[in-house]
Amino acid sequence: MAKCFFANKKVGYHTSSNPNLIGLRTSSSHARNQVDSSWDDLHDFTILKEWKSPFKQQNGHHHTIKEDIQLLRDMNSQYHQPRLFTLPMKKGEEAQNCVKFETHKSNYLVELIEGILPKEIIQGSKILVKMTESSFPNIIFINFSTAVKAYQADQFMQQWNEYTPPTNKIKSTLIKKSLDPLYTITHDSIESLPEYPVPKNITVITNEKEVESKTIELLLDGEKPMDIQLLSKIELGMDFDWYHKNITSDEQTFYVLTLCNDDNCVVYNLESIGCLPPILEQIISSRTIVKVGYNHKMESTKFEKQFNVKLNAYDDLSKTPIVMRSKPKTLRSVAGLFLKQKIPKSEVHRYSTSLSSLFTDKKIQHYAQKAHCAKTLYYVLESDKVDFQLRFEEGDHLIDYIEDD
Incomplete structure (x- = not known):
């Protein structure tokens, strides 16, 4: 840093x-x-x-x-x-x-x-x-x-x-x-913590034909995104990751999107699906479906640009007052501080030429753990007290204030 x-x-x-x-x-x-x-x-x-x-x-x-x-x-x-x-x-x-x-x-x-x-x-x-x-x-x-x-x-x-x-x-x-910082944790302290549990129900979708039916069934309580109201209280943990499609290119390509509710995690293989399906666009742009994530290094902005979609009703935990007063500020560190659990590290080969290597069982579990952890933290961070309400403001993104582990 x-x-x-x-x-x-x-x-x-x-x-x-x-x-x-x-x-x-x-x-x-x-x-x-x-x-x-x-x-x-x-x-x-x-x-x-x-x-x-x-x-x-x-x-x-x-x-x-x-x-x-x-x-x-x-x-x-x-x-x-x-x-x-x-x-x-x-x-x-x-x-x-x-x-x-x-x-x-x-x-x-x-x-x-x-x-x-x-x-x-x-x-x-x-x-x-x-x-x-x-x-x-x-x-x-x-x-x-x-x-x-x-x-x-x-x-x-x-x-x-x-x-x-x-x-x-x-x-x-x-x-x-x-x-x-108001809250701090060391690397050694994180390593000594128990691992964040792998969600029990993980579904991987690779075919566009399955996206709508599985999403409505597993994540939206049987309702279509356009019919969901704020009173329905649909809140989804959200995570995504990227790689370089071409070994000679620095352009980031998002290949996976993960959404979780309390009972199910769905991992969407966007490369195999070939697009961002309409129902996922509706969920992402919906103002009545709350998405909770950890916007590490402004990745949501890059995601929006790639798929030409606007992310609304997104609660970015990295910009909350309590995380801005914590150190380090990575999702792994914040989970250690407030959940007393660690998210295991999983190396992503950003220049991988094999898509299958990005969807091993271990990596799929890791994607689900991150999205589910964000949703769990959403409730925990609301109950913890800070000494003052520090707010993330326009222009703060010009400073990369999130440290790597």
Whole structure:
């Protein structure tokens, strides 16, 4: 897994008891008391609704950034401006519980952040300078002391921006890959666990003529996909895998699709079937049939492209808050963490010239185990608690945050 390295310097923070300085962060002493009691790592983070921007209008005039900085200094004679950080000659500290802050309107970003964020959040943090952005003092990275405080800082800054003139906004980006995990497991611990049981009823389909009747009978309780409503609560574990059809090509070809309910697993040999049959297209695109899977390295997007189908009602476990706070983040590791069972490893020869080697009894069992495990985890992960609801957002897929075992 690629790592980003930074150089570091400790962040200074306010120690003054000046009530005017306190007023910079909250609109009232009551709100300030709320801050003191709520910035606790053991509690869920909540935005203070009473909090307003410190940079208010005076006589209809919005302060400029320079005026804001002067306002900060004038309101607290004991304010200590931290020395501007300098870029070291070699790589420094790795990003950890890190938030990126940027503004293209001011070079006083350090002072602004110190004036905006509550001391309880910023205390113990470190300023980092990203090596590739050393010439931009209006872009900084800060390592916070805990993952919760990094999340709080990002949320607080977003709330601050809602009450701030556009010219004064400070963009914040939580570096999710840098967060300390809440749940961890080692390779040796996984290996010591019992194996996830092989589903009892596995059906392999290789003929298109069998697809519709077997699918309706084994997976859909006798109903056609178009007739299924959300109240029917049809939830299917889903998994797929790919290989390179041509030894000289890097193009991925999905050759197997596996769907499971509580009682049955159906393994579809898509290469032998020769297409994605209509009933499978209907299941995949259905908004009333829930599909549960583990979208390792954005493979569902590639699957959609190959078969020109839209995957709807898909619950991707790899993007859930609890998995995003776990390490490693592979399906095998998550099964070890929350089911206390291991999915056996099964090597897939991506350049295999023999399709039969991809459908041995052992591999068929492996496909069924993965799909069935995803469905089992679907219920388990809903009951486990996280310290904050980290969400997967657009653009996060640009970072391959799922590590290999």
